[in-house]
Amino acid sequence: MTDEGPAYVELQVTTHFSFLRGASSPEELFTAAAMLGLPALGVADRHSVAGIVRAWDAEKVTGVRALTGTRLDLADGTALLVYPTDKMAYGRMCRLLSIGKTRAGKGSCHLDWPDLEDWTEGLLAILLPDRADSAAEAAIARARRIFGDRLYLALTIRRRPGDAIRLRDLAALAAKAKVPTLATGDVLYHMPDRRLLQDVVTCIREKCTIDELGDRRERFADRHIKTAAEMERLFLRYLKDRSPVARTVDFAKRCTFSLEELRYQYPDEIQVPGRTPQEELERLTWEKAPLRYPEGVSPAVRTQLEHELRLIGELDYAPYFLTVHSIVAEARRREILCQGRGSAANSAVCYVLGITSIDPVRSELLFERFVSAERREPPDIDVDFEHERREEIIQWIYETYGRTRSALTAVVTRYRSRGAVREVGKALGLSEDITAGLAGAVWGYSREGVEEKHAEALNLDLGDKRLALTLELARMLINTPRHLSQHPGGFVLTRDRLDELVPIEPAAMEDRQVIEWDKDDIDALGFMKVDILALGMLSCMRRAFEFLHDHKGLKHDLSTIPAEDPATYAMIRKADTLGAFQIESRAQMASIPLMAPRTFYDLVIQVAIVRPGPIQGDMVHPYRRRRNGQEEVTYPTPELRRVLEKTLGVPLFQEQAMRVAIECAGFTPSEADLLRRAMATFKLTGGVSHFRDKLIDGMVGRGYDREFAEKTFKQIEGFGSYGFPESHAASFALIAYASSWMKCHHPDAFCAALLNAQPMGFYAPAQIVRDARNHGVEIRPIDVNHSRWDCTLEETANGKYHAVRLGLRMVRGLANEDGAAIAAARAGVPYSSAEEIQRRARVGRGALDRIGDADGFASLGSSRREGLWEVKGLGPAALPLFQAADERAGRLQREALEPATLLAPMGEGAEVVEDYRASGLSLRAHPLAFLRDELRSRKIITCRELQGIKDGRWVNLAGVVLVRQKPGSAKGVMFITLEDETEVANLVVWTNVFEKYRRVVLGAAMMGVRGQVQREGEVIHIVAQRLDDLSPLLASVGQRKDIADIYRVGRADVVKSPVGPDPRDPETKPLGRNPRDIYIPDLRLGSGIIPGQPTEGIKIKPRDFR
Incomplete structure (x- = not known):
């Protein structure tokens, strides 16, 4: 105890990264600790360090020191916490966890005493016995031999009968063994009102309802963080001894390790003995440059390559570029299609090495968008591979670097609105139909979860306490981690052992392994990763090229497809792009006729413009008007003309926003990239005000009107968080053009390849x-x-x-x-x-x-x-x-x-x-063809007839629901695509209509709509006013017989049919029914062949993009 009062460090904190055990995030726990005056927290999740990077980040914000540890549950039931005293001990702790996880398999950890004997040097240990019995005595003796004076024993108040006696017995047992005791609160949540959520996650973990939970429920309700004074008061009351509380501070002083000590080292990729990685990269670059520039390396290209190589050398990133080059080279050797994308396409070095396919010098792309000296963050190169053959590359990486030096990053799978309400409802004992109804009332991700109005729409009684509690706790569960899964392809590679930096565990997929940290964690620690991503369209194109070669004698690849083909662009302008990469969505099909792309750069813009950034920045309509000659193209200054001429004076890409800052406000390239990054997080951090003043003042100082400067900043700000890099759009546009060319000239090969992919x-x-x-x-x-x-x-x-x-x-x-x-x-x-x-x-x-x-x-x-x-x-x-x-x-x-x-x-x-x-398909008639007479009687037109309806007219239409889409940038508007036997139609469902017909919108397989026709050029939408669920009508298709009257026969009718008895049937009919006797396919499918029999209906599952 100090002059200021008692001091205490909570050493047994479980975060929600102990999946379905902890009920609070590291950020919440550290914020609470700061408010209560605690100097440090010991984060000890069960068999895991998945949350310690978040805790380390929280330390920087709150000033509460994060102690890195973990809880180990041994095979014999012994539980203990271990904390490393230094970096070497931390590495041994990670090795220990990796061994246990590898032995047990995905999601488990199996460790025993001999493992501790091998890997616990430098680790402090805290035993967690529940009572002073012979098992505890044996565990203390064994742990004492392993840890020596690094062993402690935890005393935790459990608030149950005889607790004071239990604590005194444990203290006596520890004193007998000469093991010091520590006070712990065994914290599971940061504040008392999380107790209910902790009970719910326990139910989810135990797969039972709250009524069945029994003694698996936590026995007492104060597993939250407490002040030092409160902990001292409790221990004086129960144990008559405050020393276990004070001793926690001394323990924390022994834990000197911090994540800041971790030094990531990228593996050296020296291809030729005697050369450094930088020398090898420069040799490869100048050797391969003539292959990319057969007409000669221009001064502009040479200057750019020299600039990039110099910056790469200063930041020591050469090994990273060599690694990616070797991966791409291996894919090419195996004839696996691949292509780099993202900001890496801003790099001339990546282009020359064959990693990317876009010439950044020709396209005037900024290298600082990819690598920045001021930012000093590792580069991130994304490479797409054929999705069917990517595993070959993944296994090659494991074989090349070894499984102790390479692993995939994790993805933290979290509860979202629908899953949260299902799980909470199940835990609180709500029926399956109620939880399914509540989950079905939500579209996509929502922080608000299922709201009371959704329950009212289902005619549920909001006065029911369990229902009200379900909605409340489901909102609390949203964003809580559920488990770790593997990243789509983000590899972390290291020079030394990766499992001494972070535990490695087996993935669910065979022959894969993952670390416990996700991409945000490794970014925070400065680790470099290589993204080995899968792209289905590359598999499709490879198959299509094989069809051309095998059946038509044509040999093509992505680089030899004829450029700027007029027939291909004519097809694209008609929005005949179903199946084409990136330009097949409903929004793209609606936009393409209005934009009318005729060149590759038009296609680059088309790929980028149907994105939240340009839409929220109010850039789509000005660009479209200027492109169609409806608005004059103006440039206030020559500098802006140089930056924005390609996009008719409207900034559409992140690189343009950066160039505006450079050319018009005097920013350096690195400052411009910091501006872009600040824009991306301004809603969360508000840290953009400094750049706002610098940009506006810089533009005014260079002769721009202040009002124009403020408008420019606002425009950039509008799409900063969603902006699309031009390099990324160009990389995707290459594949979009290739797939469109294939569809235009070889629809047979394209169709077969697309189906196979x-x-x-x-x-x-x-x-x-x-x-x-x-x-x-x-x-x-x-x-x-x-x-x-x-x-x-x-x-x-x-x-x-x-x-x-x-x-x-x-x-x-x-x-x-x-x-x-x-x-x-x-x-x-x-x-x-x-x-x-x-x-x-x-x-x-x-x-x-x-x-x-x-x-x-x-x-x-x-x-x-x-x-x-x-x-x-x-x-x-x-x-x-x-x-x-x-x-x-x-x-x-x-x-x-x-x-x-x-x-x-x-x-x-x-x-x-x-x-x-x-x-999943039929080559016979479309389902709605059987219903057309009935639909006509309801004055419902076909989708093809819609083409002749004038703008503003009211129509009735019906179709099978193909696609439902509600983009985040659409301000709550839902877009639905319907299909009938003639064509497809696109609906616009405004928010008020969506809420009124929510159950129809989210649940109907076939939908009827009354709405108003909205035409813009060749683009037609129906603005919905009323929606009807016609699924029962679709279900009747199985009863339609348009050929001849049929003899209706069902399962039980087989033995009565006119073909006579089956000669294989026994003379005496057996008990029950023979499988042969009860099988008729259309009855099994619920096709309604038997009069009066209920039907399941056609299952045409829509594609929902949430």
């Missing part, structure tokens, strides 16, 4: 197939005698394009190995029956059943029903003896012969239902 993009396979058919491509159905696993191209007797044969991959639920086995066993000899497929391919009945569901037996002469009937009659796979006999005979010996069976044909509507359920 699924899932990706904005649209489902049904829309991709429909679009290809609209472009004259024949689509052939799944067939067991013609389909391979992937979709393929087939010759046509006449026609401009090849036909696309749908592959077995389109069959839902069919395993890759089964599909591959069927295709391989066929080997040019067609199958003649389902039994033959089973025998030759050695696949189970389940695989054949799924192919039958998809009507894949047509070449066997079987309808869907007939094929499934045959499959259901198959026995188990043939024994090896009979299989060998078949092979010797050269033909299949059928196990049994059955008489011909007459099965009633399915209705056309039922066939469509089955198609969608089995493969």
